[in-house]
Amino acid sequence: MSPRPDRRAERVPQILQAARAVFARRGFAEARMEDIAGAAGLSKAALYLYFPGKDDLIAALLEQYVADAFADLAALRGGEGGLRARLGAWAERRIVELEAEPVYLAVGYEFFALAARQEGARQGLRRAYGRYREELEALIAEAAARGERTGPGPRDQATALVALFEGLTLLWMLDPGAVDLRGAAERTLDALLGGPA
Amino acid sequence: MSPRPDRRAERVPQILQAARAVFARRGFAEARMEDIAGAAGLSKAALYLYFPGKDDLIAALLEQYVADAFADLAALRGGEGGLRARLGAWAERRIVELEAEPVYLAVGYEFFALAARQEGARQGLRRAYGRYREELEALIAEAAARGERTGPGPRDQATALVALFEGLTLLWMLDPGAVDLRGAAERTLDALLGGPA
Amino acid sequence: MSPRPDRRAERVPQILQAARAVFARRGFAEARMEDIAGAAGLSKAALYLYFPGKDDLIAALLEQYVADAFADLAALRGGEGGLRARLGAWAERRIVELEAEPVYLAVGYEFFALAARQEGARQGLRRAYGRYREELEALIAEAAARGERTGPGPRDQATALVALFEGLTLLWMLDPGAVDLRGAAERTLDALLGGPA
Amino acid sequence: MSPRPDRRAERVPQILQAARAVFARRGFAEARMEDIAGAAGLSKAALYLYFPGKDDLIAALLEQYVADAFADLAALRGGEGGLRARLGAWAERRIVELEAEPVYLAVGYEFFALAARQEGARQGLRRAYGRYREELEALIAEAAARGERTGPGPRDQATALVALFEGLTLLWMLDPGAVDLRGAAERTLDALLGGPA
DNA sequence: TATGAATGAGGGTTCATTCAT
DNA sequence: AATGAATGAACCCTCATTCAT
Numbered sequence: 001m002s003p004r005p006d007r008r009a010e011r012v013p014q015i016l017q018a019a020r021a022v023f024a025r026r027g028f029a030e031a032r033m034e035d036i037a038g039a040a041g042l043s044k045a046a047l048y049l050y051f052p053g054k055d056d057l058i059a060a061l062l063e064q065y066v067a068d069a070f071a072d073l074a075a076l077r078g079g080e081g082g083l084r085a086r087l088g089a090w091a092e093r094r095i096v097e098l099e100a101e102p103v104y105l106a107v108g109y110e111f112f113a114l115a116a117r118q119e120g121a122r123q124g125l126r127r128a129y130g131r132y133r134e135e136l137e138a139l140i141a142e143a144a145a146r147g148e149r150t151g152p153g154p155r156d157q158a159t160a161l162v163a164l165f166e167g168l169t170l171l172w173m174l175d176p177g178a179v180d181l182r183g184a185a186e187r188t189l190d191a192l193l194g195g196p197a
Numbered sequence: 198m199s200p201r202p203d204r205r206a207e208r209v210p211q212i213l214q215a216a217r218a219v220f221a222r223r224g225f226a227e228a229r230m231e232d233i234a235g236a237a238g239l240s241k242a243a244l245y246l247y248f249p250g251k252d253d254l255i256a257a258l259l260e261q262y263v264a265d266a267f268a269d270l271a272a273l274r275g276g277e278g279g280l281r282a283r284l285g286a287w288a289e290r291r292i293v294e295l296e297a298e299p300v301y302l303a304v305g306y307e308f309f310a311l312a313a314r315q316e317g318a319r320q321g322l323r324r325a326y327g328r329y330r331e332e333l334e335a336l337i338a339e340a341a342a343r344g345e346r347t348g349p350g351p352r353d354q355a356t357a358l359v360a361l362f363e364g365l366t367l368l369w370m371l372d373p374g375a376v377d378l379r380g381a382a383e384r385t386l387d388a389l390l391g392g393p394a
Numbered sequence: 395m396s397p398r399p400d401r402r403a404e405r406v407p408q409i410l411q412a413a414r415a416v417f418a419r420r421g422f423a424e425a426r427m428e429d430i431a432g433a434a435g436l437s438k439a440a441l442y443l444y445f446p447g448k449d450d451l452i453a454a455l456l457e458q459y460v461a462d463a464f465a466d467l468a469a470l471r472g473g474e475g476g477l478r479a480r481l482g483a484w485a486e487r488r489i490v491e492l493e494a495e496p497v498y499l500a501v502g503y504e505f506f507a508l509a510a511r512q513e514g515a516r517q518g519l520r521r522a523y524g525r526y527r528e529e530l531e532a533l534i535a536e537a538a539a540r541g542e543r544t545g546p547g548p549r550d551q552a553t554a555l556v557a558l559f560e561g562l563t564l565l566w567m568l569d570p571g572a573v574d575l576r577g578a579a580e581r582t583l584d585a586l587l588g589g590p591a
Numbered sequence: 592m593s594p595r596p597d598r599r600a601e602r603v604p605q606i607l608q609a610a611r612a613v614f615a616r617r618g619f620a621e622a623r624m625e626d627i628a629g630a631a632g633l634s635k636a637a638l639y640l641y642f643p644g645k646d647d648l649i650a651a652l653l654e655q656y657v658a659d660a661f662a663d664l665a666a667l668r669g670g671e672g673g674l675r676a677r678l679g680a681w682a683e684r685r686i687v688e689l690e691a692e693p694v695y696l697a698v699g700y701e702f703f704a705l706a707a708r709q710e711g712a713r714q715g716l717r718r719a720y721g722r723y724r725e726e727l728e729a730l731i732a733e734a735a736a737r738g739e740r741t742g743p744g745p746r747d748q749a750t751a752l753v754a755l756f757e758g759l760t761l762l763w764m765l766d767p768g769a770v771d772l773r774g775a776a777e778r779t780l781d782a783l784l785g786g787p788a
Numbered sequence: 789t790a791t792g793a794a795t796g797a798g799g800g801t802t803c804a805t806t807c808a809t
Numbered sequence: 810a811a812t813g814a815a816t817g818a819a820c821c822c823t824c825a826t827t828c829a830t
Binding site: 418419420421422423424496497499500501503504506507508509510511516519520523524550553554556557558559560561562564565567568569572573578581582585586 | 616621701708713721747762766
């Protein structure tokens with residue numbers, strides 16, 4: 001009688017989460033729709049009520065991946081404190097996430113592989129990372145305008161920051177024992193923003 | 198049963214090259230053994246005379262990928278000129294390769310994805326990147342010992358160098374127009390090695 | 395549980411009409427219960443309130459197909475005019491129907507295919523066509539009894555009439571431009587009933 | 592060593608025969624590729640070496656169906672004896688085939704159903720039946736030219752012949768006991784060709 | 789009476805791998 | 810050493826049918 005809540009709004013995130021987990025564990029190709037359905041507590045056929053196919057599931061996950069990056073960045077703009085402190089806190093949050101579930105990195109690298117060979121996937125990530133860099137650039141420029149000591153060029157600094165974080169993440173994934181993610185992040189920020197001062 | 202050594206020495210590289218090309222274009226999962234055999238100018242069944250299965254092909258490619266990194270590094274040690282110049286030349290060589298066939302990046306990201314979820318693949322890359330960092334570290338340390346101006350700590354510098362190059366490569370792949378690979382490499386080297394001086 | 399009679403009386407023909415249309419367009423196998431429900435303005439689940447399954451829908455349609463043939467024939471008995479005229483008018487009516495929606499022929503041929511391999515379906519059509527022939531036979535016999543010139547044997551004439559009409563319909567369906575349905579019907583009737591006289 | 596015989600030439604007819612049998616028994620839709628493969632003594636995957644899909648199998652069967660009709664007709668032209676005798680013998684041959692495996696009629700009706708809703712299938716059958724009629728027409732015309740008594744118009748006679756045979760076949764399939772196929776064929780030929788003379 | 793949501797069962801197709809030659 | 814032919818094992822996806830409301 002009472003208007004049932006929109007099932008889609010409930011199921012879609014539930015499915016995406018399950019898909020992300022299964023994809024992370026087995027890779028896009030080896031992941032079975034059946035496993036994803038099971039992980040989402042649904043039958044295979046029910047899965048298809050919400051996603052027309054496996055590719056669409058991957059595409060949706062890519063969108064979410066991109067959107068999540070945005071969400072993370074939004075927090076940076078509105079934050080308090082000096083530039084260095086804010087970026088430090090942001091890096092720490094990312095590191096905590098990474099450490100919590102490093103296997104999700106696999107999904108990211110599959111996206112990169114996809115992007116390296118399909119313009120479609122590339123576009124999504126291009127926008128996300130473009131936005132990412134712009135956000136950092138603006139952040140740095142604002143700090144400079146406020147009189148903070150920052151560095152030579154916001155744009156290059158932003159690019160270097162993003163690149164360094166991505167690269168460090170990779171090295172850490174390959175050899176967690178050999179890369180001090182926190183220390184490296186600290187030093188990176190210091191070096192790129194003109195010292196801990 | 199199995200082909201004599203001399204025939205193997207001829208076929209194996211031929212096959213690996215074909216495999217790399219097909220894997221780059223279609224991804225590990227979508228690549229068909231048939232396509233690879235065809236690209237290598239062989240029948241599917243002949244392919245199996247040289248590789249016991251698809252996974253072994255991928256593993257062999259991973260080994261080659263790792264070995265190639267080593268080879269590249271060897272050149273660094275024996276080179277001439279100052280540290281900065283040598284690293285600059287090395288970066289340039291890598292950039293030229295990238296620009297020549299960016300699609301091969303896809304293979305690299307697939308390896309990373311594999312590594313992120315399988316200890317086996319991770320090991321190979323761990324060794325390669327470990328070696329990579331050590332090589333750079335030694336290079337920097339040597340330069341310092343020779344009295345060149347270098348920077349704070351060879352180890353951290355090496356890590357940062359590798360990370361930055363990997364990260365910049367990613368950003369460039371996603372948006373070649375927005376990333377000045379050469380300029381960024383120059384600036385990176387300057388910043389990390391204590392200026393162009 | 396099941397709908398009251400008055401609701402059934404409303405829904406069943408509505409559904410059958412929709413089913414016939416969908417079956418004609420897509421064939422029995424390709425037709426989806428969903429499509430039929432949609433064409434009938436119902437939900438899929440509602441469809442199942444009136445028909446227990448797809449086969450039953452087909453069976454009901456077969457019955458209707460058969461019944462329609464009877465209805466058509468009833469008109470023949472009660473009609474006015476001489477035999478030749480009555481049969482001519484009847485043929486004309488059938489031709490008009492055919493021309494209006496030739497695609498419904500597909501349903502008929504699917505019934506024939508069904509009949510050719512299932513005794514069940516065969517029975518229904520056997521009765522229908524048997525009745526059909528008898529009706530024509532009686533008609534001819536009556537005319538003969540009334541003194542009309544008819545022909546050698548009512549039974550064979552009836553059989554030939556039915557066969558010819560079915561065969562001409564097939565040829566016309568395959569190549570409407572090459573078969574003059576009306577002319578052929580006229581000539582057929584003349585030939586079988588002993589001339590236009 | 593010796594050139595192995597072309598496997599295709601061996602397998603394709605073998606598969607088509609199996610497919611025809613399975614399609615006849617179960618209908619196009621219910622027939623399983625697995626069953627067809629089994630009936631042909633092959634694995635399902637092997638089937639796909641020779642036919643890209645189920646539809647192609649059906650299409651090939653349709654072609655064969657059409658080609659067979661041609662082959663049957665060729666015999667008519669080259670035959671000996673008067674027109675009436677030749678057609679009688681031809682009808683007899685067809686009747687023998689029908690009686691031997693009436694279930695194959697189902698395949699024919701499925702083709703008709705297909706033709707009634709798809710221009711593609713219609714074309715094939717149109718050509719076949721067009722050719723069929725022309726062949727008969729030419730036969731009749733030739734006989735007339737030789738001075739045999741034939742009838743009013745070869746073209747209409749041919750059309751009527753084909754239609755009658757198709758129609759009679761249908762009626763016989765529905766009720767073998769009620770239709771004397773041989774007698775009807777005889778009478779039909781007599782009636783259409785101007786008597787048994 | 790009606791439906792949106794769910795599912796079990798199954799089919800077509802693909803492909804890594806093997807075999808006979 | 811090489812291959813054309815063959816196949817077992819899956820997997821994606823569909824759909825008739827049912828259930829909860």
